[in-house]
Amino acid sequence: MQANLRVRRWDPDGDRTVRYDEFTVDLHENAMVLDALLDIRENQDETLSVRCSCRSSICGSCAMKVNGASTLACNTKLKDVTPNGTTVTIEPMGNMPVLKDLVVDLEVFWNKIHAVKPWLQPEGPDPVREYIVADEHMMNLINTVQCILCGACVSDCTVMEVDPSFLGPAALAKGYRFAADPRDGHKQERLETYAQPGGMWDCTHCYQCVQVCPKGVAPMEWILQLRHEAEAAGLTNTNGVRHSQSLAESVKESGWLDEAKLAMDSYGALGDKMKLVPIGVRSLLKGKMPKTGPFHHKRPGADHVERIFEELEGKHS
Amino acid sequence: MKYAFYPGCVAKGGAPELYDSTLLVTQALGIELEELTGASCTGAGVLSERNPELADTLNARTFAMAEKLGLPLMNVCSTCHGVMSQANARLKQDPEYLARVNKHLAPEGLEYKGTTEIKHLLWVLMEDVGPDKLRAMVKQPLGDLKAAPFYGCYIVRPSWVLGYDEKPQRKHYLEDLIEVLGAEPVEYKGATQCCGFPILTMNRTNSLTMTGNHVSEATAKGADCMVTPCPLCHLNLDGGQVEAAGVVREHLDLPVLHLPQMVGIAFGIDHEKLGLHKNFVDTKPLREKITGRLS
Numbered sequence: 040m041q042a043n044l045r046v047r048r049w050d051p052d053g054d055r056t057v058r059y060d061e062f063t064v065d066l067h068e069n070a071m072v073l074d075a076l077l078d079i080r081e082n083q084d085e086t087l088s089v090r091c092s093c094r095s096s097i098c099g100s101c102a103m104k105v106n107g108a109s110t111l112a113c114n115t116k117l118k119d120v121t122p123n124g125t126t127v128t129i130e131p132m133g134n135m136p137v138l139k140d141l142v143v144d145l146e147v148f149w150n151k152i153h154a155v156k157p158w159l160q161p162e163g164p165d166p167v168r169e170y171i172v173a174d175e176h177m178m179n180l181i182n183t184v185q186c187i188l189c190g191a192c193v194s195d196c197t198v199m200e201v202d203p204s205f206l207g208p209a210a211l212a213k214g215y216r217f218a219a220d221p222r223d224g225h226k227q228e229r230l231e232t233y234a235q236p237g238g239m240w241d242c243t244h245c246y247q248c249v250q251v252c253p254k255g256v257a258p259m260e261w262i263l264q265l266r267h268e269a270e271a272a273g274l275t276n277t278n279g280v281r282h283s284q285s286l287a288e289s290v291k292e293s294g295w296l297d298e299a300k301l302a303m304d305s306y307g308a309l310g311d312k313m314k315l316v317p318i319g320v321r322s323l324l325k326g327k328m329p330k331t332g333p334f335h336h337k338r339p340g341a342d343h344v345e346r347i348f349e350e351l352e353g354k355h356s
Numbered sequence: 357m358k359y360a361f362y363p364g365c366v367a368k369g370g371a372p373e374l375y376d377s378t379l380l381v382t383q384a385l386g387i388e389l390e391e392l393t394g395a396s397c398t399g400a401g402v403l404s405e406r407n408p409e410l411a412d413t414l415n416a417r418t419f420a421m422a423e424k425l426g427l428p429l430m431n432v433c434s435t436c437h438g439v440m441s442q443a444n445a446r447l448k449q450d451p452e453y454l455a456r457v458n459k460h461l462a463p464e465g466l467e468y469k470g471t472t473e474i475k476h477l478l479w480v481l482m483e484d485v486g487p488d489k490l491r492a493m494v495k496q497p498l499g500d501l502k503a504a505p506f507y508g509c510y511i512v513r514p515s516w517v518l519g520y521d522e523k524p525q526r527k528h529y530l531e532d533l534i535e536v537l538g539a540e541p542v543e544y545k546g547a548t549q550c551c552g553f554p555i556l557t558m559n560r561t562n563s564l565t566m567t568g569n570h571v572s573e574a575t576a577k578g579a580d581c582m583v584t585p586c587p588l589c590h591l592n593l594d595g596g597q598v599e600a601a602g603v604v605r606e607h608l609d610l611p612v613l614h615l616p617q618m619v620g621i622a623f624g625i626d627h628e629k630l631g632l633h634k635n636f637v638d639t640k641p642l643r644e645k646i647t648g649r650l651s
Contacts, residue, residue: 197549246513298365327371327372328372329368343417
């Protein structure tokens with residue numbers, strides 16, 4: 040099959056301008072994007088820089104943006120990303136500085152991984168033999184241990200794009216992997232660290248990391264799980280916990296959200312609550328009267344919602 | 357064409373203009389809506405973080421109400437849509453789980469069999485009504501208006517829960533709709549990114565920077581307005597635009613329309629009734645551009 044590729048180029052030793060080069064390759068039907076890039080390097084332009092190793096989606100070296108979404112080039116079929124003869128665009132990962140062409144500097148990524156102390160910190164005397172852990176304690180960790188540290192989630196994280204200090208999906212999922220390991224003795228300390236500004240509460244739930252992870256780790260799901268664990272561990276003095284608790288209370292009591300109360304409850308300090316005054320005033324001036332009148336009240340059937348809450352509260356699967 | 361209508365909390369609360377414009381547009385298309393007045397909040401992804409089974413049970417209750425009416429469910433919020441789609445997928449794929457959930461619905465005389473179809477208004481317009489009928493309804497073509505689509509995360513990701521594998525055209529329904537109404541879609545990176553609303557109270561600077569960046573990028577690409585199927589995105593993009601301008605230190609002044617407001621304008625529906633005066637960023641220059649050109 041023939042396929043057209045548009046590849047982002049940048050050379051620190053060249054004229055340092057970004058350009059997109061177009062290439063056409065002729066490869067077999069099941070060729071991967073990485074095959075195409077290596078073919079280009081071998082036969083058309085030996086200056087093209089690509090990082091890769093195993094070609095089996097195990098080493099995590101060849102993550103890059105294919106048509107705007109990060110993925111492993113070795114695990115992405117060329118024909119799937121060039122439907123009807125369209126040109127595929129290949130770019131380096133985002134949220135990390137480019138070293139050359141498709142190769143990025145992963146130092147940012149590794150610094151964040153190191154920041155969550157990604158190793159077991161057991162307490163007490165060493166066991167005589169190996170640690171024995173029941174299967175059910177490891178079930179929740181299966182996804183997170185599948186991470187191959189490729190950086191795709193960090194590349195596409197919408198928070199890191201505006202705030203490089205965010206710990207990010209890979210590091211927080213890795214943090215969960217150790218915080219939830221029964222052999223680890225520093226769960227509380229880990230949760231306290233991960234709950235700091237720039238940690239678990241800064242995730243927006245945007246699902247980018249879930250979408251792009253080539254190994255099904257679903258980092259966001261584990262960030263949400265960390266939040267649950269943090270609240271259970273008594274780390275409740277955050278706007279995130281206040282927001283979550285207020286939302287649950289509002290639905291439990293009335294069946295739906297009391298938006299104004301939710302916003303007020305989420306802020307702990309009075310000074311922060313005052314930040315809501317302008318939007319409140321603007322809403323009034325615009326005549327945004329709720330369809331159900333000025334005061335929040337129960338939805339029909341709210342008693343059943345409250346009953347369901349009472350039956351299931353305290354249960355967390 | 358009839359749907360069980362799930363308006364969600366914001367359309368009934370902070371964004372009444374979304375509720376009004378939805379009713380007007382569906383009415384114009386001859387779509388009947390039976391509102392699920394007793395349905396609860398979906399939990400907006402926050403409740404499922406606290407207690408997944410509780411959130412799924414509340415959503416199963418809503419799906420059972422629609423199922424009882426024998427109608428597909430229509431919502432008008434990307435967040436509600438995503439949360440519902442995920443809950444529905446979990447309930448449908450695990451009969452034991454569904455049976456456990458149903459035990460909590462029984463006292464109310466409800467049971468969810470797993471047959472309810474969940475559709476956002478955007479999908480109803482593009483799949484059930486169809487571009488041809490929409491085009492025929494246009495009385496006020498939007499002409500050379502440039503509209504920047506803003507989807508909202510939950511109607512885009514995870515794509516496998518939202519049927520994108522079977523219907524890849526869902527990726528560009530907003531752009532398609534903008535074209536059907538006679539306007540030009542603006543291509544920009546922000547269209548499928550996060551508006552920042554979910555962390556507004558957790559990290560206000562990050563939240564408003566996201567909004568500021570998207571509005572700024574759309575403006576730079578020549579957009580006359582943004583259009584979104586998500587009222588939560590609307591709260592940040594429209595309601596938070598003044599504050600976002602301060603955070604990104606740029607002048608921002610881009611009207612943000614709810615999806616049915618844009619459709620309603622093209623259908624020639626009275627602007628006052630569509631609640632266009634209730635949007636935070638003044639929509640008057642936009643409306644003058646559309647109507648002035650034709651007068």
